[in-house]
Amino acid sequence: MNVHYVLKLWEPAAPAFCSFSKVYVGDKQNLLRVAEVLAEESSDNPTARALREYFAGNRSAKHNIAYQKIPILSPVQVLASSSIHLPEQTWEHLNIWGFPYMMRFSSAEVSQIVIRYEGSYHRCVRARISDLGYEGIRGEWNEIGNSFWGNACILEAEHHPDGHTTFENILYVQEDEAADKTSLTQRLNDPQSVILNRLCDEIFADG
Incomplete structure (x- = not known):
């Protein structure tokens, strides 16, 4: 099976006054699909940019989720x-x-x-x-x-x-x-x- 990675995004079901992250898992192909969707919404989306940087070789790429700067991906x-x-x-x-x-x-x-x-x-x-x-x-x-x-x-x-x-x-x-x-x-x-x-x-x- 292809290498899979954990991507954390904002928890959408949290009450408005709370901030949490939520775990998502995907392979390179589908994570880059997500990056493409995000970039279509905003050409400077930081999560899209970090995903692309990671797969371009920058394994220390990060993004900000739930007010924390965290690694964009974790291999699992x-x-x-x-x-x-x-x-x-x-x-x-x-x-x-x-x-x-x-x-x-x-x-x-x-x-x-x-x-x-x-x-x-x-x-x-x-x-x-x-x-x-x-x-x-x-x-x-x-x-x-x-x-x-x-x-x-x-x-x-x-x-x-x-x-x-x-x-x-x-x-x-x-x-x-x-x-x-x-x-x-x-x-x-x-x-x-x-x-x-x-x-x-x-x-x-x-x-």
Whole structure:
């Protein structure tokens, strides 16, 4: 498997008066995709610049997240991985304030990895989801569009001519953490253990 790296960005689901970082994981190709998106938003984006500098050979490149200047990337080893197909599902997602969103999709292809980082083991998820949507206050279903309240640079949404949509995250999002590897790897191939809450946080942030 390709070398993977941890990239920390601002935690989008933190309350407005708090500042935290959030772990994302990706390989060189997808991290440079994120850098490209960020550079399109601002030609002088410091995270995009640091990502490009890192892969150009400057392993000490840094950026500022949660009011701290930190290394842009940390190499990590993928200890285990899995790929799972999920059929149509409906579930409840709670935002940071405990407000529920009813979510649904027609199908999803989910990739999971387990890494060790900063003394803990982390299960991270990347998903390609068809027809992702949420229920509105009047009971209507709204498709996820291209407006995201979280770190939009790691997300992509595509609207197809047949009316269907595809939503995916470019980088893996941390969904689970444990002190031991086994508790995470044992759940990698269990469809019932797939967690998408931290991915939904990228859509709704603290709203």
